[in-house]
Amino acid sequence: MKLRLGLPKGSLQEATFQLFKQAGFNISVRSRSYFPAVNDPELEIVLMRAQEIPRYVYEGVLDAGISGLDWIMENEADVVEVADMVYAKNTPNPIRLVIAVADNSDIKSVSDLNGKRVATELVRVTQKYLKENGVEALIEYSYGATEVKVPHLVDAIADITETGSSLKANNLRIIATILESTTKLHANRSSWEDPWKREKLQSLAVLLQGALRARSKVGLKMNVPGAMLETILDVLPAMKQPTISQLVRSDWVAVEVILEEMQVRDLIPALKRAGAQDIIEYPLTKVIP
Structure with missing residues (x-):
């Protein structure tokens, strides 16, 4: 069984392909082709103008598609919203x-x-x-x-x-x-009632939203003297709580956190002044709550 998915061709195409790649789906398309190859045998992708996708989803030509709320409303398409995905051509904003x-x-x-x-x-x-x-x-x-x-x-x-x-x-x-x-992953109502297609769409939504969530966050690792740990924790934000592990045969600890990328510029010098060493910043691919 395959899920037939409409993706936007044109101004949003490259941003969509990059998002899918980050989510684990490699899409390749020849010029002038409307049927890209993808490394998932359960997906069949069709490229078309974002303006048309909601209508074809509503009419059942496509099982699901990615298009903006504006075009869903313009087509008066009665579809199921599977996931809200805030990304656009140039910015991550609506x-x-x-x-x-x-x-x-x-x-x-x-x-x-x-x-x-x-x-x-x-x-x-x-x-x-x-x-x-x-x-x-x-x-x-x-x-x-x-x-x-x-x-x-x-x-x-x-x-x-x-x-x-x-x-x-x-x-x-x-x-x-x-x-x-904002951009919506939306589905035909009959397709949504199909258990296999619904599970496939829900899995796709988890991966795509995880990739989007990761774009604004980074990971930080550092080594901290045990005596300075409380000082470090006072200045260190985290998604929940930092991960702390004892270094072997040492009174030092390793601290790891996930945080907003925009915080890092001012945070790293503060951590260094507070006694942290061996600070490593790394990008994330997906963040799944």
Whole structure:
């Protein structure tokens, strides 16, 4: 039996392949191919645009797929959310669907969009948001280059952004956030009811989320004089409690912790000053709580 899995082709492809590799799945694809090879005989991978994946999952063409919440909502796809996976093309943060106008536009708020023209790839989501805010506007589908359409072709756009830098570069100003979207591993409801496929998806989710969790953490090992252990523990954070083991024929101990990578820069000098020696920092592949 195989699990047919849709993965995004395009801007999110490389980040997805890297995540799967970290989780233990090596995916290789020839140029122009939509059916990559993977080192798991129980997986059949199909590459397609992220915009289409939720629809094919909902209709049962795919057992499961990886796509953003924004596209699940746009396709109005009734699917099972298996796992939330916060990663994007450039950052580990959620992306946002925002409404933006020209810097010098008279439009200051969503209510000012009444009777205006708005371009977007997420037509249904944008229409629903504006309707909920009592706004009637002409929403048109954008086939690309959405940011350059303001103000010469449309009054505003609803577009995806990670950092907002591209909008600023095109002299655009955000007036509202429609939604925050993260990447979802989602499944067809019938496939989810199949015991084998559900177990396979749950195992896949554990590995992928473990790989994502590991990206923000590192391990630290060090040797500490027994007399200085309490001082070291006072400055040492950890996921739970440090692992401490006695060195052979010595009053020194080995201390090991897992912690946030962003803490390490300031922590290592502090540990050195507190008496720690032989400090080793190492990367992690997966963290499974």
